[in-house]
Amino acid sequence: MRIDTFQIAIPDADIDDLRRRIRATRWAPATPSPAWQQGADTAWLRELAAYWADGFDWRAAERKLNAQPQYLAHVGGQRVHFVHRRGEGPAPYPLVVTHGWPGSFFEFHALLDHLCNPAAFGGDPADSFDVVAPSLPGFAFSPAPAQPGCSAFQVADLWASLMQGLGYERFGAQGGDLGAGMSVALAARHPQRVDGIHLNFLPSSYEPAIGADRQPLTPAEESYLRSKTEWATLEGGYAHLHGTKPLTLAASLNDSPVGLAAWIGEKFRAWSDCGGEIERLFSKDDLLTDISLYWYTQSIGPSIQMYWENRLQPMRFAANQRVVPPVGFASFPKEINHPPRSWLERTFDVQQWTEMPSGGHFAAMEQPALLAHEIRTFFRPLRHSVK
Template sequence: MKIEPFKIHVPQSEVDSLRVRLANTRWAPELDNEDWSGGVNGTYLRELMTYWQDGFDWRVQEARINSFPQFRTEIDGVPIHFIHVRGKGPNPVPILLNHGWLWTFWDFREIIMALADPAAHGGDPKDAFDVVVPSLPGFAFSGPLRRTDVGYVETADLWVKLMRELGYERFVTHGGDAGAFVSARLGHAHPESIIGVHLSFPILPGVAHDAGDPADFTPEERTLVEGQDRGPGAFVHVLINAFDPQTLAWAMHDSPVGLAAWILLRRRAWSDCHGDVETKFDKDTLLTHLSLYWFTESFVGSQLFCRASAFPQPMALVNDIKPEINVPTAVAVLPKDLMYKSRSIVAAHSDLRQWTLFPSGGHFGAAEEPKLMTEDIRSFVGPLREHW
């Protein structure tokens, strides 16, 4: 396996082409959608697209990303891009962070250095991590895919190989959304390689994804479930990704406004933003993610990953080990996430060591609440350090 340093440089011709496409947008008519009830509001979308065209500076964001050490390699025919920051402390623990669908590796930008260099971020050097942040196969610079069978199962296997190549026989893993499937799979299928599993989305092998029996919930947990406001289309993407990914990809690959609308809707609906997406993600942040999808032409790759994953109900088992995640496990519960499980269910199917109900935050966990997530990961791994 050959690992090579990597820097992003999008040709200026592609930056210029994007601006031309944005300028030539044919806008759809819109009726009675001021409240976003029919999808993305046109007034805000036009405002954001105007800024993408005339105000957003990709080169500034590109330089920010390139300030992190990045690498590319290929494992089993799958191109892999990742950030790798070595920790500053007496005994850094390796941790691999898994992003989700319609996320990018850049969603972890605020916690990477806080984990790697805690002393520079108000922490203790003894809590340092070696931080590895790969792009999931098909996403951003982990592409283009040449296979259609790479989902979360295969990705977990790839990550074990990647981490061993980097010199880590064992490591901690964190994940949200699709990344939680990868992290949970690692804990279930590769316990010998995993120090601990930290999840911001409660996915468990062999357990249905829905909330479960209300009798299992404490009053506090029941309040979370009853307060969910997913909206009628919260999971429509799952069916599209599984059964019709290529049809949608034709449109998104050709239209930056279409791509923006698809991703923006979910950023707003799934985050704890109270209807104002910019309280969690400012314009530059939103457009950096959109630009990563656009310039890498990776929307189709993200769809193929989801199709290969199919996110079975429940996640399949590959062994009869009990509990199913038989390594130390932590769950960070975000009050505005899309799905919950009771603590009792999680404890029955994992070696649950830590359960934290955050005061705020939604589906994009670490991107929305980086300080809380950093603290939660540190507190979970602290007692495990002497054993790794």
């Protein structure tokens, strides 16, 4: 496996083109509805767009991103962009963390500080991690796969090869959103190398075996499945479109920066613990750093392609199938779904379960200290497996 160092350097012409496109936006007519009821609020979007065109400093954001050690690996015919941050402690434990949509490797910017240098936050240096944070295929600086069929299971194989190429024979995995699916797939396909996985989200396509040979659904499980269906009806239109007509959507979002900001920004508001006020949790600079990564790399189309692939290869488990590596789960109150522990225990060995006091879908950005504490606690007894 070949590994090259990497630094982000967006051409000036691309920055100028983005500003020109924002200023030339043809704004959609307003509808007689309350703010946010039918999607991204126009007043908020106009304010964000004006700042993106005339206030946001991409070069400052680029310097912040480039402060993290970044690389490009050539793994099995696929190039993978990743951050590799070494821990500051006597024996850092290797951990691969995977982002989701509409996030990016930038999601982990604050979390990496807590995981790699716990002593800086009053923690024990013995709890430090070597963290590998790859960009999923088709996201940011990881090119889209050249061939179809790259679902969570194939990405798990890529991650296993990447970690081996970095010298980590055994390691842990952590993730939310799509990253939770990658972590589950890693544990299922590479149990001899994955010591354990920590999740802050359960993949929506996860289905344990249910039937005569399994325990009947509990009331809590029935309630969870009803809530999933209700949420999908009212809020899941984006995922259905991603999974069925990604190219149709990409044609619009790849051409309109304001359309892209609306599609992504609305999710940061709806799925987070921000109480309806986005900037209570996410500054304009941080939100636009994430959105700009999608824009400059033209990755919105390839990124939503992952939904198509995962729909074709859902995460279904047979009656006698168990995922061997232990699982830790942090349930954040404003997450988009809340499975009961028993639902996971049908397939997983759940060794840590925590009802979190605050936070939502973007836990690594919203509550990096709380999430880091949960990750450290879960992996502490597993560190002995690394030689």
